[in-house]
Amino acid sequence: MRKINKKSILVLTDFSGYAKNAAESAMSLADKMKMDIILCNIYPVPAVRSSAEILFPTGYEDIAKQQSIDSLKIEKIRLQSILKRDTDISRIPGLTIIDEDHTFSTIANLIKKEKNITMVTIGTRHHQGNEFLFGGGINTIVNKSNCPVLLISEKVLTDAIKTIIFATDLAIEDIKQLKLLTEKADLFKSHIHVCHISPPTPIVIDFNEEYHLSEFIQEMGKLTFKKISFKNIQGKNIIQDLIEFEEETHADLLVLIHKKHSFLWKLFHESKIKRLVTNQKSPLLILPG
Template sequence: MKKILVPTDFSEQATFALDLAVQIAKKNNGEVHVLHVLELPDGHSLNFTGEVAAGDPMTGVFVAQLVNKAKKSLGAINKKYANENVHTHLEGGHTFRSISNSISKKKIDLVVMGTKGSSGIDELLIGSNAEKVVRNADCPVITIKAKTNADKIKNIVFATDLGGKQEKLVKKVKALQEAFNAKLHILRVNTPGNFENERAIKRRMEGFAKDNKLSNVTHNIYSDVLEDDGIMYFAESIKADMIAIGTHGRQGFMHILAGSIAEDLVNHAKRPVWTCKIG
């Protein structure tokens, strides 16, 4: 967690994300990159100094106002974190694409994003930038909705089906656990559509923890109709500070058919959610 990216729209949730990212960076002697993306009208762009280029003159005046407002907000961030290793960036373009490019170019280890979540028709048809990042990012992503103190993240629920090749995911989860010096609660949710007797689950869970050399853990089985509900209800029952889960990063038609438990948690869970692509 040496290089952390915080995409910001200057909302309250984005401020919570930045505060958490700075706390994590201090724990790991890391740096934080704050990115604000202006989605500009066609024909307009920002040059490397953040000035508006090309486009209709009248629209350009409006865009220039947005740029100045963004610069002022980023300046306030620079002032607030003057004594921290925080760097601000202003770009014009497509938000998700800019985030993805920043992850790649800056070799980001972790993204921390604030999100309000979504539901109903917005969740079904549009999705959020947070969902897209969770689905596609090649590094772990933490999404939060409320003010979070890094020093108080001591109980992390690691939801897993215990199957498939998860070496990369488990390695990242262990790093997460170590970063917060937290207890890891391994969780398998038993659902009607993916039911297994508890004796078999316990044997597999014990083998999973042993094979992956996991320590300071508890083994947990929770029954519910839906896996994401089971994860959230279990996390609530033990007052967990964070939920960790892998995502397969399905795209296109497969994503529409199968959906994503990780994205459902990003939208609906009250506590911070850590996600990482499996494989």
């Protein structure tokens, strides 16, 4: 693959309706943030269970690759027509396609290596298995990526991002990502609701938790971005409370930080959280931890 010379948003597509929503969301962001767009299709590659049993018919790989290239070209034309219709002609983002063979694993390695890929967008389907974040493929991207991953389902993310929910467990290192988020929020003139997600209050007061809360709010106060507020979501019905808060604030974007061993990230592997993710109409942005 040729070197990527400009800051770009990588769109992983399977040409479904959700994937098209993701591509259109990427266009809105690229236009606002002055980035280019790269389209890539990941499709199953031939695998062998044993020396005698092949899962794909002979010639599948060549046919699949050609279909992928043809579909990428059609999608590129569709997106270019939208860009020309809706974007100032003087600053239309560049749009290229990756037509080499790629698996989720090779793309994840590319994202990690290529510094000019600044975001990945993926269309998520509600029926892609039981694994968190709709299957191992997206998990591979999230686990290996050193840039934000944006998951889009029903709702296209436009440049009118008015309300953002930033979920945190009060880890002080989250302030760094919050600061970076405020820079983007300032560009979109958004309001950020910082939501502290925590388990039910223990019988014995946790003074350590109170200290972290005080420290986090103090660091928040040092941010120059002022369209920001704080909310505590605590108890046994965290997921339902978060869903209700999303609806109450008409949130355009939910933001999480990927930290495997945090309470918040573990929560997103429990069965209850799948209800939030599978019913997630608003886009979900996962920041690297």
